[in-house]
Amino acid sequence: GAGVSQSPRYKVTKRGQDVALRCDPISGHVSLYWYRQALGQGPEFLTYFNYEAQQDKSGLPNDRFSAERPEGSISTLTIQRTEQRDSAMYRCASRGAGNTIYFGEGSWLTVV
Amino acid sequence: QQQVKQSPQSLIVQKGGISIINCAYENTAFDYFPWYQQFPGKGPALLIAIRPDVSEKKEGRFTISFNKSAKQFSLHIMDSQPGDSATYFCAASYVRDDKIIFGKGTRLHILP
Numbered sequence: 001g002a003g004v005s006q007s008p009r010y011k012v013t014k015r016g017q018d019v020a021l022r023c024d025p026i027s028g029h030v031s032l033y034w035y036r037q038a039l040g041q042g043p044e045f046l047t048y049f050n051y052e053a054q055q056d057k058s059g060l061p062n063d064r065f066s067a068e069r070p071e072g073s074i075s076t077l078t079i080q081r082t083e084q085r086d087s088a089m090y091r092c093a094s095r096g097a098g099n100t101i102y103f104g105e106g107s108w109l110t111v112v
Numbered sequence: 113q114q115q116v117k118q119s120p121q122s123l124i125v126q127k128g129g130i131s132i133i134n135c136a137y138e139n140t141a142f143d144y145f146p147w148y149q150q151f152p153g154k155g156p157a158l159l160i161a162i163r164p165d166v167s168e169k170k171e172g173r174f175t176i177s178f179n180k181s182a183k184q185f186s187l188h189i190m191d192s193q194p195g196d197s198a199t200y201f202c203a204a205s206y207v208r209d210d211k212i213i214f215g216k217g218t219r220l221h222i223l224p
Contacts, residue, residue: 004155005119033211042201042214043156056211091155099144099205101212103155 002026006092006105012110013082021077021107024094029102031095032075034067036088037106043091049075082111115139116204118215125224131189133170133218135202137211142204146189146212147176150199156214160187192222 005024013019025032031050035043045059051072060066064082069075079086087110094103117136125131135192137145146161162169162176162185175188189196199219205212 035214040217040219042129043212045211048211059211093155099146099161100158103157105153105155 003057004092004094004102005028005069006090006104006107009105010108010110012112014083015083018078018080019091019109020083021079021092021109023075023077023094023104025073025075025092025094026073026096026102029094031074031101032069033093033095033101034075034077035091035093035103037091038088043103046077046090082109084111087111115213116202116215118202118218118219121216122219122221124221124223127192127194129192129222131187131192131196131220133187133200133202134184135186135196135215136182136184137204139206140183140206141206144187144205144212145176145178146203146205147174148201148203148214149184150201150217156201163224189220191221194222194224196220199221 007022033048034046037043047057047067049069052069064080067077089106090104093103095101119134146180147159150156150157160171160174162178162223164180173190178185199217202218203212
């Protein structure tokens, strides 16, 4: 696609439910990143992939968070048993051959 | 542990003035230092970037100054315009294929 596409753009879920956030990177981009951005804060690194391999997941807050990119393209960030503190903007980004990463417009998650 | 520290948190500058945002980093292994610009409701977008082998990089009205010995770098916006009003993030990464660590951001407001 022309840009990084994320869905859903907005998600309201009840505490305890599982949510899955999807990222479709720019076509051909090898690296895919997940960040979390609280209001008024900088993007906080969660995890990243090169192709289908998860290179670093040190930023995932706990074992309720997981991510996959099974075919090296689309990625899914899954949050199990959501808690109110999980409410935030979740941003995906991708990088091709250069150093620039391109962000999607994000998925707003609200846990009520 | 905050690896990239950014200041100030917010900045107000008169139109035509110079906006200066500062960043300090801790890890000398970082070798790529980008600045990102974010408008409300949008994802961060690359503005300008520098590598540690140069002390300054200029692109139009935007200049990065880099001080390797002090582990500091700064963004200068010359002839600041109302359209420059946005949140700016400094960032750093270890190597091209690794995660990018962001500062907490500076909200810049240019008075018309």
